[in-house]
Amino acid sequence: DMKVTQMPRYLIKRMGENVLLECGQDMSHETMYWYRQDPGLGLQLIYISYDVDSNSEGDIPKGYRVSRKKREHFSLILDSAKTNQTSVYFCASSGGGGAETLYFGSGTRLTVL
């Protein structure tokens, strides 16, 4: 069964703390994504990874960085989290090639106090 797994599901952090969101997929997909979803703004692309150590900024990369050391694993890092980074974060993966379907995880709800 194709699956994208995100951990943790819920996270509360204080402003200035570092945050690590983890994502795994079992489909050997080349391409992985991080999106955030906010009311009224929809889903916004933060970063794309086309394979191990091949990452590209999305539309809103400021304040975030990513790490992909294994094809099946993609991390989103917030160094010194800010309150405006409170959001629901979704990871997704696709087989690459430009037209494949994105498969999404269940999301991580991050609250920065």
Next chain:
Amino acid sequence: QQKVQQSPESLTVSEGAMASLNCTFSDGTSNNFRWYRQHSAKGLEVLVSIFSDGEKEEGRFTAHLNRANLHVSLHIREPQPSDSAVYLCAGGNTGKLTFGDGTVLTVKP
């Protein structure tokens, strides 16, 4: 950056009645289109992918694409209360998807 406008913002239909959702893109940069469904506090589930003008059916879900009008629609046949969710359309190019804000669909028994 491409913008995606979905309409209506919310829609309530009775069980069994056709539900129709719309999506308009600001430009023609997308070459593939998808409809996703998102149940409350859950991830996104892909419903239909469409790549060329015309119609694509997946079970009770049918997407219509008109590239010239920058428009894609989703029709849900015989909707059920379990179809109540947020429906998101997305346009893609080179692996990047741009999403609309969604339509909240409520199906009443």
